Amino acid sequence: MTIVHHLDEATLLSYAAGTLGEALSVAAACHISMCSQCRSAVRQAEALGGEILDDLESTAVSNARRAATLASLDDAPAVRLVFVKSDMPAPLQRLLQGQGFGQLRWRKKAPGVSVYELPLSKGAKGSLKLLSIASGMTMLEHGHGGEELTLVLQGAFKDKTGRFARGDIADLDEETEHCPVIEKGETCICLYATEAPSHYKTLLGRLLQPFLKI
Amino acid sequence: MIAVLLRMAEKTHIALPSAQQIDFAALLFRVARERDRAAFAEIFDHFAPRVKSFMMRKGASAELAEDLVQETMIAVWSKAALYVPERGAASTWVFTIARNLRIDRLRRESAAHFTDLEDFDAPSDDVPGDEAMNRSQEDSHVARALAQIPPEQRELLILSYVDDVPQSMIAERLNLPLGTVKSRMRLAYRRLRKLLEAVN
Numbered sequence: 001m002t003i004v005h006h007l008d009e010a011t012l013l014s015y016a017a018g019t020l021g022e023a024l025s026v027a028a029a030c031h032i033s034m035c036s037q038c039r040s041a042v043r044q045a046e047a048l049g050g051e052i053l054d055d056l057e058s059t060a061v062s063n064a065r066r067a068a069t070l071a072s073l074d075d076a077p078a079v080r081l082v083f084v085k086s087d088m089p090a091p092l093q094r095l096l097q098g099q100g101f102g103q104l105r106w107r108k109k110a111p112g113v114s115v116y117e118l119p120l121s122k123g124a125k126g127s128l129k130l131l132s133i134a135s136g137m138t139m140l141e142h143g144h145g146g147e148e149l150t151l152v153l154q155g156a157f158k159d160k161t162g163r164f165a166r167g168d169i170a171d172l173d174e175e176t177e178h179c180p181v182i183e184k185g186e187t188c189i190c191l192y193a194t195e196a197p198s199h200y201k202t203l204l205g206r207l208l209q210p211f212l213k214i
Numbered sequence: 215m216i217a218v219l220l221r222m223a224e225k226t227h228i229a230l231p232s233a234q235q236i237d238f239a240a241l242l243f244r245v246a247r248e249r250d251r252a253a254f255a256e257i258f259d260h261f262a263p264r265v266k267s268f269m270m271r272k273g274a275s276a277e278l279a280e281d282l283v284q285e286t287m288i289a290v291w292s293k294a295a296l297y298v299p300e301r302g303a304a305s306t307w308v309f310t311i312a313r314n315l316r317i318d319r320l321r322r323e324s325a326a327h328f329t330d331l332e333d334f335d336a337p338s339d340d341v342p343g344d345e346a347m348n349r350s351q352e353d354s355h356v357a358r359a360l361a362q363i364p365p366e367q368r369e370l371l372i373l374s375y376v377d378d379v380p381q382s383m384i385a386e387r388l389n390l391p392l393g394t395v396k397s398r399m400r401l402a403y404r405r406l407r408k409l410l411e412a413v414n
Contacts, residue, residue: 008396008400009399009400009403009404010381010395010396010397010399010400010403012403013371013374013399013402013403014374014380014381014399017313017371017374017375017378018313018314018316018317018325018375018378019374019378019379019380019381020380021323021380022317022323022324022327025325025327025328026327029327029328029330029331030327032331033330033331039331043301043302043306044407044410045403046302046306046309046310047302047303047306047356048356048360048371048375048406049306049309049310049313049375050302050303050304050305050306050307050308050309050356051303051305051306051356051357051360052309052360052371052372052375052376053261053264053265053268053305053308053309053312053375054264054305054357055357056264056267056268056271056376057264057267058263058264058266058267059263059266059267059270059276059279060263060266061262061263061266061280061283062280065280065283065284066258066259066262068284069258069262069283069284069287069288070251070254070255070258072284072288073249073251073254073288073291076288076291076292077292078246078292078293078294078295079289079292079293079295079296080295080296081296081332090330090331091326091327091330091331093330094326094330120323120324121322121323121324122322123321123322123323124323124324147382
């Protein structure tokens, strides 16, 4: 798998710093799980966090707390992770609880367009969904609020910035306007994250606009 | 407002790496292998006060910050075997644990997606030997590189990493377009990478 479209460096930094919201972070993490280049870039950005933490002023921790921590070590068992290999990016696999795309209850939003809403924490803003778009469809020209990510999981689409296939992520700035065309052949499934409060002007909004008259 | 933010950035002054370095990777190894409490106490004494500041900068009270310090340090104890020195410094690893707890507990969002990737490279480590060597060297140069980037770029990094301010909020606070904040972020990141490449 050759990934052509990566995360913007500004997004990588906010992901590593932990300031990126949950919806966008899950989409970023899914791309990172598929892309060794971005994985290595995130590690560098996290190293920056390590240095900054190391250099942070000290605030004395009470002796009582130190003693309590040391006393509770026996109750804390060693954690070991089990690696499960899957075609599904790990963060998505967890959210889908192991279900495949075929097992999901998709909601049909318009001819050729289905949506599956993914759960987020109560505190999280925005939304995270899977989009399934039939091959050959053309989307209306739309811009981006700079707060959305689209990761291709199956199939492909093309726009003026190139071809987006499995693993590619569209992390577009506000200036980019495009009208993606879904390639003929396979249905295109994307993970779509946005932190915009309303869907107006976002990819999904524009996608559904001609049908839903938003 | 800008003056306040600048003062905040100054407070987190970026010092050169200290001359006497404790080998935290070796201490973590002892914790993982021998459940060595003395090694753990040394790690605690170094990182706990920094993690406390880290949590308080996000607005936690001293009491809550100490709860989160305790949780962070117990995670260090429990997960010590998962630390892979070739992938980065011990401070980087502690930072990721503290960051995730801060997201979970102070922001009430889930940081599980970070954990999903924790041992991602376990079966076939994609870090070749040379790169792994460079990576641990690289970490000790990050602080030096940070001191060399322009203050307005460093300020954005401190606001992100320490104060947990999202880029859109930084834009609002500094009265800048989001695009400008993002390009400054990119500049800071590229500048740091270039400085680090020059050293390696």
